[in-house]
Amino acid sequence: MTVVPFVDLKAQFAAIENEARAAIDRVLASQRLILGPEVESLEREIAAYSACAHAIGVSSGTDALLVSLMALGVGPGDEVITTAYSFFATAGVIVRLGAKPVFADIEPATFNMDPALAAAAVTPRTKAIVPVHLYGQCAEMDPILDVASAHGLGVVEDAAQAIGATYKDRPAGSLGDIGCFSFFPTKNLGALGDGGMVVTNDRALAERIGCLRQHGASPKFHHPLVGGNFRLDAIQAAVLGVKLKYLNGWTGGRRLNADLYDKKLAAAGLPESVLRIPQVRQTRHVYHQYVIRARRRDALGEHLRQQGIGCGIYYPLPLHLQECFAALGYQAGDMPVAEAAAGESLALPMYPELSVDQIDTVVAAVTGFLGDGG
Ligand SMILES: *Cc1c(COP(=O)(O)O)cnc(C)c1O
Numbered sequence: 001m002t003v004v005p006f007v008d009l010k011a012q013f014a015a016i017e018n019e020a021r022a023a024i025d026r027v028l029a030s031q032r033l034i035l036g037p038e039v040e041s042l043e044r045e046i047a048a049y050s051a052c053a054h055a056i057g058v059s060s061g062t063d064a065l066l067v068s069l070m071a072l073g074v075g076p077g078d079e080v081i082t083t084a085y086s087f088f089a090t091a092g093v094i095v096r097l098g099a100k101p102v103f104a105d106i107e108p109a110t111f112n113m114d115p116a117l118a119a120a121a122v123t124p125r126t127k128a129i130v131p132v133h134l135y136g137q138c139a140e141m142d143p144i145l146d147v148a149s150a151h152g153l154g155v156v157e158d159a160a161q162a163i164g165a166t167y168k169d170r171p172a173g174s175l176g177d178i179g180c181f182s183f184f185p186t187k188n189l190g191a192l193g194d195g196g197m198v199v200t201n202d203r204a205l206a207e208r209i210g211c212l213r214q215h216g217a218s219p220k221f222h223h224p225l226v227g228g229n230f231r232l233d234a235i236q237a238a239v240l241g242v243k244l245k246y247l248n249g250w251t252g253g254r255r256l257n258a259d260l261y262d263k264k265l266a267a268a269g270l271p272e273s274v275l276r277i278p279q280v281r282q283t284r285h286v287y288h289q290y291v292i293r294a295r296r297r298d299a300l301g302e303h304l305r306q307q308g309i310g311c312g313i314y315y316p317l318p319l320h321l322q323e324c325f326a327a328l329g330y331q332a333g334d335m336p337v338a339e340a341a342a343g344e345s346l347a348l349p350m351y352p353e354l355s356v357d358q359i360d361t362v363v364a365a366v367t368g369f370l371g372d373g374g
Pocket residue numbers: 060061062063086087089090132158160161182183184194195196
């Protein structure tokens with residue numbers, strides 16, 4: 001019996017079903033299925049939402065990152081500094097371009113890239129920095145931007161989890177040279193399949209990314225660049241346009257639920273060595289995930305699942321220890337903070353539709369288990 005599912009996409013779809021079906025019907029009637037007016041309209045809306053002059057709809061968050069690094073000219077011989085603790089795509093795109101990911105360990109409080117370690121990782125071969133706004137909280141961007149401007153490096157924000165987040169009142173995606181969003185169905189703004197968006201204030205980069213998105217063609221059948229097929233479907237854009245109107249309300253729901261979790265978990269009075277609730281620093285956190293750190297995390301996760309409560313681990317293995325990156329030469333112990341996070345972090349159910357009863361159920365199960373010496 002599932003008491004509290006980890007994610008609940010059906011609840012959200014029920015609330016917008018009629019509007020979504022009308023938007024899909026509009027695309028079916030037009031038979032403009034790839035790019036076209038639906039995608040252009042979403043691009044204008046996401047650009048405005050992120051306080052950026054340009055937005056380019058793409059096929060996924062992964063392709064958003066890939067095409068952004070391509071536009072910056074990242075290739076063989078280059079190094080790209082990124083965090084050791086993220087979804088695989090953040091580092092995978094660097095390696096796919098023939099460049100070398102150089103990992104920086106994270107800050108223990110926020111799970112985000114430690115700016116001092118990123119600064120220390122700069123070499124003459126460094127071309128770009130890819131900070132990740134993990135779980136919906138912006139990385140500590142000002143010192144990262146300072147390092148980038150001191151060394152002439154590009155900054156690509158992996159904002160896949162952070163649409164709507166802000167850092168010192170500036171929106172995620174507008175902080176670096178290029179920002180990347182994912183519309184994977186479980187992200188805060190999710191499509192009915194894969195999708196993504198690139199935002200930037202740099203017109204030349206926007207033109208380059210638009211060109212790379214269609215095999216580097218400009219004009220059609222003439223290729224100044226080698227790009228790929230990174231296009232966004234019109235059906236996805238039409239549905240995303242419907243959902244975007246609700247995003248601020250949904251984000252408000254996530255933030256309210258996070259606040260309830262914070263207060264109710266803290267009320268149990270467990271020591272930090274047993275349970276740590278998320279720390280927030282000078283950002284508007286949009287809680288793509290609500291991640292606690294817990295003693296005996298695996299046993300706690302098992303206990304929750306037995307009670308019918310969903311939970312997840314983001315991420316059980318840091319990037320520098322992935323098998324496919326063995327040739328980079330990293331060892332266990334190289335990124336102690338990320339490695340500790342991989343052993344202790346547990347994501348609890350988090351979505352706008354979560355009820356107070358469900359939150360109470362989760363909190364009781366977590367604090368009951370940990371309070372009993374779990
Ligand atoms: C989801 C995600 C991506 C990849 O996005 P897709 O749309 O699934 O390709 C990249 N980075 C992070 C941090 C993500 O969470």
